[in-house]
Amino acid sequence: MEAYFQLKKHNTTVKTEVIAGFTSFLATAYIIVVNPAILSQAGMPFSGVLTATVLVSFFSSLMMGLYARNPILVAPGMGLNAFFTFSAVLGMGISWQVALGAVFWSGIIFLLLSVFNVRTLIVRAIPRPLRYAIAAGIGLYITLIGFANAGFIVANPATIIGIAPLTPTLLTFVAGLLLMAILIARNVTGAILIGILLTTLAAYPLGRWWGTDVDPLITWKGMVSAPDFSLLFQLDLVNSLQFALFPVIFAFVFTDLFDSLSTFIGLAEAADLTDEHGEPRNIKQSLTTDALSTTLAGLVGSSPGTAFIESAVGIEAGGRTGLTAVVGGLLFLPFLFLAPLLSMIPAIATAPALVLVGAFMVRPIVKINWLKMDEAIPAFLAMVLIPFTYSISQGIIWGFLSWALLKVVTGKGSTINLTLWVIVAFCVLALVMQSM
Structure with a gap:
C-alpha cells in the first residue's frame, strides 16, 4: 500500500x-x-x-x-x-x-x-x-x-x-x-x-x-432494501444520435x-x-x-x-x-x-x-497580481460569478471571455494561444445555445 x-x-x-x-x-x-x-x-x-x-x-x-x-x-x-x-x-x-x-x-x-x-x-x-x-x-x-x-x-x-x-x-x-x-x-x-x-x-x-x-x-x-437493477442498459443509443x-x-x-x-x-x-x-x-x-x-x-x-x-x-x-x-x-x-x-x-x-x-x-487568491488589472478583473469575475450564478460553468465562461477581451484591447492578444481561442469560441457557443 x-x-x-x-x-x-x-x-x-x-x-x-x-x-x-x-x-x-x-x-x-x-x-x-x-x-x-x-x-x-x-x-x-x-x-x-x-x-x-x-x-x-x-x-x-x-x-x-x-x-x-x-x-x-x-x-x-x-x-x-x-x-x-x-x-x-x-x-x-x-x-x-x-x-x-x-x-x-x-x-x-x-x-x-x-x-x-x-x-x-x-x-x-x-x-x-x-x-x-x-x-x-x-x-x-x-x-x-x-x-x-x-x-x-x-x-x-x-x-x-x-x-x-x-x-x-x-x-x-x-x-x-x-x-x-x-x-x-x-x-x-x-x-x-x-x-x-x-x-x-x-x-x-x-x-x-x-x-x-x-x-x-x-x-x-x-x-434494508434490495437493489433495483431495472435501469441497466435501458438507454436508447440510436434515437439519441438524432441531429435535433x-x-x-x-x-x-x-x-x-x-x-x-x-x-x-x-x-x-x-x-x-x-x-x-x-x-x-x-x-x-x-x-x-x-x-x-x-x-x-x-x-x-x-x-x-x-x-x-x-x-x-x-x-x-x-x-x-x-x-x-x-x-x-x-x-x-x-x-x-x-x-x-x-x-x-x-x-x-x-x-x-x-x-x-x-x-x-x-x-490561492494570494497568488493573483491584483494590481495587474487585465488579469485581476477576469480572475475576479470568475471567482465571484461561480457562487453568484450557482454555476461553475458560468464563472469559467465569463472569466475566459473577459480575459480574452482585456488582453486584446490592451495590445496583448498575441499572448493568447490557439487552444485558449478555441475555448473562448466554445464559451460563446455555449452562451448562444443557452439563450435559444
Missing part, C-alpha cells in the same frame, strides 16, 4: 487517508438520495436511479483512487441531473431512455478528448490567475451550498438572500460549525469527521423536542467538461496536488476516469458522473493520495442495501464541513 500510493512521499498515513475517505464520503453521500429524487421526476423509478447512483459512485471513485491515484470522489453531478430532468426530458419532451443515450455519447466524446490529450491541452491553456480564481470561486460556492443546506441562508425578495431566524436547528448548526472550526484550528486529527458525528448526535433530540424537520431517529424496520439532440449532447459535454476541469484545477491549486510542472497531478488519468464515469452512468441509468467538489472536505482532513478515494468509494457500496441509514446524518451535520472548506479553497 505504501509503495502503490506513495504515502510517505505525500506526507500522509493510512490512518489519515482512511479518515479522509470517511469524511469525503459523508460530505458526498447526500447524492445517493438526492440524485434519485431529481431524476425520478423524469419518470425514472426512484429505486432504480438509487442503485445506478451507488454503482456510478462506487466504480468511478474506486477507479479515481486506483488508476488516477487522486483523493477525489466521483459521482453523478448536481446541476447535470437537473439539466437531464428539467431541460432534456421535461423541457424538450424526449424520453429518459433517449436522454440516457445522450449521456452515454457525451461520455464517449469525453473519453476521446481525454485519450488524445485534448482535455489536458485545455487544462494547460488555462491562465494561472484564472486557475487560482476558479479554486477560490469553487470554495465560495461550496460555502454557499453549506449555508443553504443548513437553512442558514435563505431567499429574501428584498435583499435577494438573507439570514434565517435562529431556531433550535440553526443553533445546532452554528454550534457544529464553531466546534469544527475549533478542532481544525487546534489541528485535531479527524477534526471534520469528529465534527460531523458530534453534530449528528446533537441533532438527535430536535425532532422529538421542537418538532422540526430534523429527525435522524429511525427504526430498523424498512432500513446534438444541443443536448453538447450541453452535457460542455458542462461536465468544465465542471470536472475546474474541480481538478481548484483542488490541485488549493491542496498543492500538482506535478513537477505545476499541473494538476495525473490529470490525464483523472479526466479519463471522469469520462468513463459519464459513459457508465448512461449504461446503468443515471445522469453524468463527475469529480465532486465536496472531495475538498476530505482533502482538508488530510487526504492526499488515491487511498482516500478508494475508502470513499468502498463506503458507497453497502448503500445498495442500506440507503435509509443516510437519514441518520442530517444536513446540519455535514453543512459546517462544506462552509469551512471555503477557507481552505480561497488560499
Whole structure:
C-alpha cells in the first residue's frame, strides 16, 4: 500500500487517508438520495436511479483512487441531473431512455478528448490567475451550498438572500460549525469527521423536542432494501444520435467538461496536488476516469458522473493520495442495501464541513497580481460569478471571455494561444445555445 500510493512521499498515513475517505464520503453521500429524487421526476423509478447512483459512485471513485491515484470522489453531478430532468426530458419532451443515450455519447466524446490529450491541452491553456480564481470561486460556492443546506441562508425578495431566524436547528448548526472550526484550528486529527458525528448526535433530540424537520431517529424496520437493477442498459443509443439532440449532447459535454476541469484545477491549486510542472497531478488519468464515469452512468441509468467538489472536505482532513478515494468509494457500496441509514446524518451535520472548506479553497487568491488589472478583473469575475450564478460553468465562461477581451484591447492578444481561442469560441457557443 505504501509503495502503490506513495504515502510517505505525500506526507500522509493510512490512518489519515482512511479518515479522509470517511469524511469525503459523508460530505458526498447526500447524492445517493438526492440524485434519485431529481431524476425520478423524469419518470425514472426512484429505486432504480438509487442503485445506478451507488454503482456510478462506487466504480468511478474506486477507479479515481486506483488508476488516477487522486483523493477525489466521483459521482453523478448536481446541476447535470437537473439539466437531464428539467431541460432534456421535461423541457424538450424526449424520453429518459433517449436522454440516457445522450449521456452515454457525451461520455464517449469525453473519453476521446481525454485519450488524445485534448482535455489536458485545455487544462494547460488555462491562465494561472484564472486557475487560482476558479479554486477560490469553487470554495465560495461550496460555502454557499453549506449555508443553504443548513437553512442558514435563505431567499429574501428584498435583499435577494438573507439570514434565517435562529431556531433550535440553526443553533445546532452554528454550534457544529464553531466546534469544527475549533478542532481544525487546534489541528485535531479527524477534526471534520469528529465534527460531523458530534453534530449528528446533537441533532438527535430536535425532532422529538421542537418538532422540526430534523429527525435522524429511525427504526430498523424498512432500513434494508434490495437493489433495483431495472435501469441497466435501458438507454436508447440510436434515437439519441438524432441531429435535433446534438444541443443536448453538447450541453452535457460542455458542462461536465468544465465542471470536472475546474474541480481538478481548484483542488490541485488549493491542496498543492500538482506535478513537477505545476499541473494538476495525473490529470490525464483523472479526466479519463471522469469520462468513463459519464459513459457508465448512461449504461446503468443515471445522469453524468463527475469529480465532486465536496472531495475538498476530505482533502482538508488530510487526504492526499488515491487511498482516500478508494475508502470513499468502498463506503458507497453497502448503500445498495442500506440507503435509509443516510437519514441518520442530517444536513446540519455535514453543512459546517462544506462552509469551512471555503477557507481552505480561497488560499490561492494570494497568488493573483491584483494590481495587474487585465488579469485581476477576469480572475475576479470568475471567482465571484461561480457562487453568484450557482454555476461553475458560468464563472469559467465569463472569466475566459473577459480575459480574452482585456488582453486584446490592451495590445496583448498575441499572448493568447490557439487552444485558449478555441475555448473562448466554445464559451460563446455555449452562451448562444443557452439563450435559444
